Amino acid sequence: MPTKKHKSSDAPATVETEEVAPAGNGKEETGKLKANEPLIHLIVFKLGKEFYGIKIEQVKEVTVTPNITRMPRTPDFVKGVANIRGDIIAIMNLEERFGISPENMDVPGSLTYTLVIEAKEYSIGVVVREVPQSLNLAVSKMDKTPSFLQDIAIQENYIEGIAKVDSRLIIVLDMYKILSSDEIKQLPN
Amino acid sequence: MKSREQEYKEIFVAEALEYFDALNRLISDLEKRPQDDQVLAEIFRMLHNLKANAKAIGYLQISDVSHKLETAFSLIRNKELSFSDEVVTVLFEGVDLLGELIHNIDNESYGEPDPVLLRNLDIIVDNLSDSTIELAKVQRYNTSKNLSLSELVYIQIKKLDHLLNLVGELVIDRDRIVSISRELDNSELKSVSSHLNRITEDLQYSIMDARLVSIGSLFNKFPRIVRDIANAEKKEVDMVMEGYDIQIDRNILQIITDSLLHLVRNAITHGIEKPEIRAKKNKPRNGNLSLIARNDRENVLIQLTDDGKGIDLVQVRRAIAERQMLPESAVANLPDSEALSYLFEPGFSLAKQVTEFSGRGVGLDVVKNAVDSIGGRIRIDSEKGKGTTFTLQLPTSIAVKGALLFEVDEIFYAIPLLHTEQVVAIEIDELHEIGGVLVADIFGETTTVVYLNELLNVKEQEMRLGDKSRLKGLVQNIIIVSYNNRKLGIIVDKLYRQQDIVVKPLSKPLDAVDLYGGVTLLGSGKVCLVLDVPAITRYFISRRQVMAGELNI
Numbered sequence: 001m002p003t004k005k006h007k008s009s010d011a012p013a014t015v016e017t018e019e020v021a022p023a024g025n026g027k028e029e030t031g032k033l034k035a036n037e038p039l040i041h042l043i044v045f046k047l048g049k050e051f052y053g054i055k056i057e058q059v060k061e062v063t064v065t066p067n068i069t070r071m072p073r074t075p076d077f078v079k080g081v082a083n084i085r086g087d088i089i090a091i092m093n094l095e096e097r098f099g100i101s102p103e104n105m106d107v108p109g110s111l112t113y114t115l116v117i118e119a120k121e122y123s124i125g126v127v128v129r130e131v132p133q134s135l136n137l138a139v140s141k142m143d144k145t146p147s148f149l150q151d152i153a154i155q156e157n158y159i160e161g162i163a164k165v166d167s168r169l170i171i172v173l174d175m176y177k178i179l180s181s182d183e184i185k186q187l188p189n
Numbered sequence: 190m191k192s193r194e195q196e197y198k199e200i201f202v203a204e205a206l207e208y209f210d211a212l213n214r215l216i217s218d219l220e221k222r223p224q225d226d227q228v229l230a231e232i233f234r235m236l237h238n239l240k241a242n243a244k245a246i247g248y249l250q251i252s253d254v255s256h257k258l259e260t261a262f263s264l265i266r267n268k269e270l271s272f273s274d275e276v277v278t279v280l281f282e283g284v285d286l287l288g289e290l291i292h293n294i295d296n297e298s299y300g301e302p303d304p305v306l307l308r309n310l311d312i313i314v315d316n317l318s319d320s321t322i323e324l325a326k327v328q329r330y331n332t333s334k335n336l337s338l339s340e341l342v343y344i345q346i347k348k349l350d351h352l353l354n355l356v357g358e359l360v361i362d363r364d365r366i367v368s369i370s371r372e373l374d375n376s377e378l379k380s381v382s383s384h385l386n387r388i389t390e391d392l393q394y395s396i397m398d399a400r401l402v403s404i405g406s407l408f409n410k411f412p413r414i415v416r417d418i419a420n421a422e423k424k425e426v427d428m429v430m431e432g433y434d435i436q437i438d439r440n441i442l443q444i445i446t447d448s449l450l451h452l453v454r455n456a457i458t459h460g461i462e463k464p465e466i467r468a469k470k471n472k473p474r475n476g477n478l479s480l481i482a483r484n485d486r487e488n489v490l491i492q493l494t495d496d497g498k499g500i501d502l503v504q505v506r507r508a509i510a511e512r513q514m515l516p517e518s519a520v521a522n523l524p525d526s527e528a529l530s531y532l533f534e535p536g537f538s539l540a541k542q543v544t545e546f547s548g549r550g551v552g553l554d555v556v557k558n559a560v561d562s563i564g565g566r567i568r569i570d571s572e573k574g575k576g577t578t579f580t581l582q583l584p585t586s587i588a589v590k591g592a593l594l595f596e597v598d599e600i601f602y603a604i605p606l607l608h609t610e611q612v613v614a615i616e617i618d619e620l621h622e623i624g625g626v627l628v629a630d631i632f633g634e635t636t637t638v639v640y641l642n643e644l645l646n647v648k649e650q651e652m653r654l655g656d657k658s659r660l661k662g663l664v665q666n667i668i669i670v671s672y673n674n675r676k677l678g679i680i681v682d683k684l685y686r687q688q689d690i691v692v693k694p695l696s697k698p699l700d701a702v703d704l705y706g707g708v709t710l711l712g713s714g715k716v717c718l719v720l721d722v723p724a725i726t727r728y729f730i731s732r733r734q735v736m737a738g739e740l741n742i
Binding site: 069081088 | 358361362600601645646693695696697698699702704705708710714715716717718728
C-alpha cells in the first residue's frame with residue numbers, strides 16, 4: 001500500500017526526520033552544522049550509479065509504484081499513466097530520460113517507488129528503484145552547478161547544484177525545469 | 190420536470206422583483222438628489238427593461254404601468270415635470286403598484302389595479318405643469334409590505350464548472366464502490382452502494398441541468414447580424430430560425446458561438462447570390478437562410494442551410510489534386526461527401542485556383558477544431574446551384590459521454606459513441622490488402638480498416654498497416670468510426686460494453702499528446718484511455734502517407 005511520505009523507520013539509517021529544517025536538533029547527518037545556518041531538505045534517490053536529490057518542496061508524496069497503464073505513442077521515458085489517489089498522472093523514468101544506464105536490470109517482482117512531483121504546471125511521477133531517503137543539509141554544502149556543465153548543455157540546466165555529503169555526491173535536480181513541454185510533444189506525427 | 194414556459198415565468202418574476210427593489214432604492218435616492226442624472230438614467234433603463242420583458246411574456250398590466258412611469262420619468266429628465274412632493278408620492282405609489290402586480294402574477298383573484306392611481310399617473314404625465322387638476326387621494330398601498338428575497342440567484346459559470354468537476358470525481362469513485370461491493374457480496378454494503386449510485390446520478394443530472402441554457406439565447410442575436418451582413422453585401426436575405434427552446438450546456442454553446450457566426454457570415458457572403466443573379470437563375474430574389482436546432486437522441490443538431498450557389502465539386506476535386514492531397518486517380522473516385530470534407534483541411538481554400546469559393550474554406554478548419562474540441566461532429570452537404578447545408582452534431586453536456594469500451598494489447602480504451610457508427614465482427618478472410626492498407630466490404634460499403642495494435646504499439650519503422658498476418662484470431666471485432674465524412678474501421682482485440690464515462694482531461698504535460706482525449710477510471714480502478722477519433726484518424730492518414738512515400742522510393 002502507498003504510504004504518505006515514508007517515515008524514517010522505513011528507510012536506511014541515513015534517513016532524517018520529516019520536518020523541514022528541524023534546526024539545531026543534533027540528529028543531522030551532517031552534524032557539523034553551524035547554528036542557524038539555513039537547511040535544505042532533499043529527497044535522495046539513485047539513478048544508475050549516482051545519487052540524485054529533489055528539494056522536498058517539489059515532492060508531494062512518495063508511494064510504492066502503482067499499476068501503470070502504458071500510453072502508446074508517447075516518448076519512451078513516459079512509462080504511462082497511473083491512478084494515484086484519484087489523480088491520473090504521468091509516470092516518467094528519469095534514467096531513460098537522461099540516458100543513464102541502469103545499474104542492475106529489473107529484478108522481477110521487486111518493488112519500485114514513485115516520487116510524485118508537483119511542479120508549477122504539472123504533476124508527474126518519477127520511478128526509482130530503491131526506497132528514497134530524506135536528508136537535511138546546510139546550504140553551504142551545495143555547490144552551484146559546475147560552470148562547464150552550464151555552458152555546454154543549455155538543455156541540461158535542470159541540474160540545480162551538486163551537494164556533498166560525507167563521501168557522496170548528490171546531484172540536485174530542479175524539477176521545474178526537467179521536462180519542457182516540447183519534449184513531451186515528441187509525438188510520432 | 191417543469192415546462193419551459195413556467196421556467197421563463199419564474200425568471201421573469203425574479204428579475205422583475207429585482208428591478209422593483211432597485212427602483213425603490215433609486216427613487217428614494219432621487220428624492221434626496223433630484224438633479225442626479227445618473228440615478229434618473231438608471232431608473233429609466235430599469236423601467237424600460239421591465240416594460241419590454243413584461244410585454245414579451247404577455248403581462249400587459251405590468252408593461253402598461255411601467256410605460257406610464259417611464260413616460261413620467263422621461264418628462265422629469267427633460268425638465269418638463271418637476272420632481273415635487275406631489276409627483277413623488279404618485280411615483281412611489283406607481284412603483285408600489287408595479288410590485289404588487291409582480292407579486293400577484295399568479296393570483297387570479299387579484300383583479301384590476303386601482304383605477305384612481307392609474308388616473309393619477311395619467312394626470313402627471315398629461316397635464317404637465319397644470320396644477321388645477323387635483324390629484325385624487327389614493328388609499329395607501331402597502332402599509333404591511335412583506336420583505337422577501339429573490340427566488341433567483343446568479344452564479345458564475347466557473348462555480349458550475351467546479352461543481353461539475355467534483356461530481357465527475359464522485360461518479361468515478363461511485364463506480365469503484367459499486368464494483369467493490371459487488372465483489373464483497375455484503376448485503377448492507379450493497380444497499381448503501383445502490384443508494385449512493387442513485388443519488389450520485391441524481392446529483393450529476395441536476396448539475397448538468399443547471400448548466401443548460403436554451404439555444405434561443407444565441408439564436409436571438411442572429412437576425413440583427415444577418416441584416417447587417419446582408420446590407421453590407423447588398424443582398425436580400427430572409428432568415429428562418431427554429432428550435433429556440435432546445436437546451437444545451439452553456440459552455441458548449443459558448444464554444445460554438447464563433448463557429449456558427451462564421452458559418453452564417455460565409456453563407457451570406459459566399460453562398461447566397463446577389464438579387465439580380467438570383468433572378469436570372471429563376472430563384473426568388475430573397476435568399477433563404479435557415480438555422481434549425483433540434484434534439485437528436487442525446488445530442489443537439491444545429492443545421493444551417495442556405496439556398497445559394499452551393500459548392501462546385503468539380504473545383505473541389507481539382508483543388509484536392511492540385512494541392513496533391515490525393516493522387517488524381519483517387520480524387521476521381523472520391524465520394525462527394527468525402528470530397529467536401531477536404532474543405533475542412535487547414536488552408537484548403539487558400540488555393541488561388543479556387544476563387545469561386547475561396548473564403549468559403551477560410552476558417553472552416555477553425556470551425557471544425559472548435560466542434561472537435563467538444564467532441565461534436567460537423568458535415569457539409571451541398572448541391573451546385575441549390576445551396577449548402579452545414580450540420581453540427583453537438584453533445585448536450587460535456588460531463589458525461591456514452592462510450593464503447595474495448596481492449597488492445599491489454600490496455601483499456603474507450604471511444605465516444607458520438608464518433609462510432611457501428612460495430613461489426615467479420616472473418617479474417619473478408620479483409621483484403623489493398624494499397625498498403627486493409628479494406629473490407631462492410632454492409633455494402635468499402636471501408637478502410639486498421640488494426641489498432643499495429644497503429645499504436647508497433648515501432649513506426651516496422652508498421653505494416655496492410656499486413657493481415659499481424660492479426661490474431663479468425664474473427665475480428667471492428668468498430669466503425671466516422672470523422673469528417675470519412676469512415677474508418679478499427680480492429681480491436683476485445684470488445685466490451687457500452688458505458689457512460691466521465692472523461693478526465695489529461696493533466697500537463699500529457700495534455701500535449703493529442704491521440705488521447707483524456708482518461709477515465711473504470712469501476713475496477715483501472716485507467717482507461719479515451720481515444721480522440723479525429724487525432725487517431727489523422728495519425729492513420731499520416732502514417733499511410735509516409736508508408737506510401739517509402740514504397741515509391
